[in-house]
Amino acid sequence: MRRNLLLPWVLLAPSMLLFAVFSAGPIVLMVQQSFFRTNYILSLFVGLKNFAAIARDELFGKSIVNTLKFAAILIPFQTLVPLVIALVVVNARKWLQDYTRFAFYAPAFASGIIVATVWQWIFHPTEIGLANYLLGLAGAEPVIWFGRQMTAIGAICIIILTTYIGSYVLIYLATMMAISPELYDAARVDGATWMQVRFRVIVPMISPTIGLVMIMVTISAMQIWALVFLLTNGGPNYGTTTMMFNIYEEGFLYQRYGYASAKSFILFLTILALVLAQQRFRGLQQGFRL
């Protein structure tokens, strides 16, 4: 271990500069701008007026409810479905594990935006859309997927789930692999069944990872924007306007930077509260110990 006073700071200068300007700086700026009315030309201190306006902003209230609807679907599904898949596949024959790793992880590289190019046609409102064609085979009427809030949220969630679920399966599998095989053998010698090995041995062992996945999923679910922007533009009747989408409109379309910053601040605090509420934060700190 070297003791050198100057060199480490020289080496850290680039990352510290980037951290200050693009990571910490924007948070400070966001808080500061929350108290200003800023547009392209002027910047005026207005105290708490932005927050008073937000309290009266019905669309933002609606966007909070919509965001929570997305989160209520995505958080349990993205945390638990991959866990179940991983629990089934773990300890399977090697070729099945290798196969699972490739087949489930590769689609996650597609990114939701890219697959939206095909999903928007699968969810076409007439029977040229595959989803409606299949419904037709089952004897159901065509559904105007992006015409009602429930189906629009459902369709966007399906796109996100089918795209990213595989990467969470891989995270779970990687952690399960780290469990010592002796533990399984010991459990089996003691007469544990297939179910007991999974729910009494594996799940408790990987609970920090479950917490970590839940946090990652929460953070991304609360920031849904791009798919909404491309597929529904916030509609129908603002039914898919998420907090991020609303902030995008305020900040970029109407250029009310101060007002948008105040809303970002609220979103930031909401995410922070949700993450802290999931008490597993501890697990993450352990993971990144110096």
Place this chain on the structure above:
Amino acid sequence: MSRAKYVLVFTLTVLLWFPLFWMFKGSFENVSGVLSVPPTLVPRTVTTANYRYLLRAAPILRWLGNTVFISVVSVSLSVSVSAVSAYAFSVFRFRGRRLLFWLYMASIMFPGHALFVPKFLVIRGLHLGGTRWAVILLYLFSPVHIYLFKCYLDKVPSTIRDCARIDGAGEARIIFQLMVPLCLPIAGALALFVFMGCLQDYIWQYLMLGDDAKKTLIVGIIGKVMREARNVSSPNPIGLSLAGGTILLAPLLAIFAVFQKTFRRGIMVGGVRE
């Protein structure tokens, strides 16, 4: 139980891959093909018209050039920044080391996209709005990569460095002749992650690059096919969307197939994007 295992895995494979297959298949079809009811799993006629139309109607090569430029600069700068920071954290003991490392790791949990308005204000304050440098700068600092690089360096025994020092090597010589060759594997893996990020990210590139000449492949193609979808006189809006999607997807899947192991090793901390 063992049969259920195979059923589950293969059903899920079909579910996850089907949209990708559908995109690929439809991209080679003409209008009557993509509109056909009932839809067919194998295209009736195969045509490259969608791809040819896209190449003609949009400055694809220019967008590709922008993507290459942004990727090359981001990869080289980002890996260098991560490398020197990790080296400082791993090799030196200095005041504030713990605090700074904690701050970096905490910033992993910052909801990045929620901060896009203030980030945009920062970029505008630097007079970089609308330039490719705006995108690049936002990609450079990645605490997860600093962490991965530091873990790698921590495993290099310090005796190697001490031996070199006893033999009279200075700090610069130790870094360039000893550490750089040792770190090529991790640097390569991180370069790959940054590169994939450049190809996948839509949000920052969309928000920062409005000018058609500055657009990247993903922003340009997505914008173009979405406009075509609303354009009544477009020859084959569905086929064009699917061709655009395939152009964006093919390189990602190819890179993944080649470097599968690297991505798998990196997934625990670095592989998941929102």
